[in-house]
């Protein structure tokens with residue numbers, strides 16, 4: 001009899017974060033206790049007077065965060081995913097929403113003000129606290145950081161700006177040439193992350209002076225030893241993806257010049273986000289063909305939307321009247337994601353300490369890369385991989 005793990009059957013968790021607003025739209029009604037958002041929309045019927053009927057659209061999410069307090073937001077929405085990663089489950093935390101709604105504030109936060117740091121620096125802190133607290137586990141952490149800009153895939157931890165290739169071998173996804181840096185401390189991981197941020201593509205438009213023009217994926221790879229039966233030890237590996245998607249952008253609202261680079265970026269980003277939505281829709285309808293390969297983002301997020309993954313969507317919205325359509329769009333997306341089930345059926349009760357065939361392949365790849373790095377550097381240890 002196949003064994004179905006209830007925890008893995010759980011659907012993707014979806015949290016709504018509302019950017020603070022001086023004048024929130026009166027059409028948006030938040031029911032915090034039931035985690036529902038009710039939006040009043042005007043319905044005009046053919047030829048009749050506008051605003052004749054008022055409809056209400058109801059959206060359900062797993063929690064609604066209205067606070068600007070980053071610590072509370074982390075505890076409510078992200079800490080559990082990092083806990084799961086540290087227990088050996090592959091996890092993803094992803095931000096989605098219109099431009100300027102607070103995706104980067106949620107994921108990265110304000111790195112200059114300690115209390116305003118976002119999910120990424122807090123996750124780094126949690127990972128290294130665990131590493132220090134459990135020396136017997138021999139936790140080894142590597143990280144990689146990439147951006148998808150105009151459908152090109154770039155390594156943010158390398159100075160060279162080559163368009164990297166995604167290779168899928170035996171269902172194992174690999175980005176050829178992507179640096180995986182071994183990090184020993186929180187300070188070291190933060191330093192690499194901030195280095196990567198410097199190479200990221202930002203732009204300035206009417207709605208956001210520091211707008212992300214690309215999608216970014218920061219990944220932590222953990223390897224730890226766990227006791228199995230009696231004195232046997234097993235190797236456990238897991239991945240944590242921290243994804244900051246570019247914003248959904250209405251060109252007339254960001255007011256970019258016709259033919260400008262900003263408009264081109266917006267069109268490509270919107271197209272990618274629409275592919276993401278189509279992929280989720282196809283998964284929800286259990287279609288025979290799931291269009292993962294339509295974009296680099298969906299190819300790279302295939303694992304996060306598929307089996308064996310714990311995924312959180314942080315849907316960010318700017319609850320002003322002017323952005324009501326965008327808020328409804330983001331919530332529709334949230335609704336589709338919320339009802340997507342991730343099924344994991346195994347033929348025996350899964351033991352966290354067990355490594356699956358796929359994980360073994362990942363370990364082997366990592367080990368090969370490290371061996372090659374050692375050979376190149378003439379010494380083992382920390383540092384910068386630059387492997388192709």
Ligand SMILES: Nc1ncnc2c1ncn2[C@@H]1O[C@H](COP(=O)(O)OP(=O)(O)OP(=O)(O)O)[C@@H](O)[C@H]1O
Pocket residue numbers: 018019020067068097098099100101102103104105106208210211212213246247248316
């Ligand atoms: N919850 C929040 N509390 C306080 N300030 C916020 C919050 N959300 C967003 N902001 C502020 O709003 C501005 C825009 O936020 P941010 O850059 O994170 O948006 P974004 O969704 O990442 O936009 P884009 O898609 O253009 O990159 C920033 O100045 C940020 O500090």
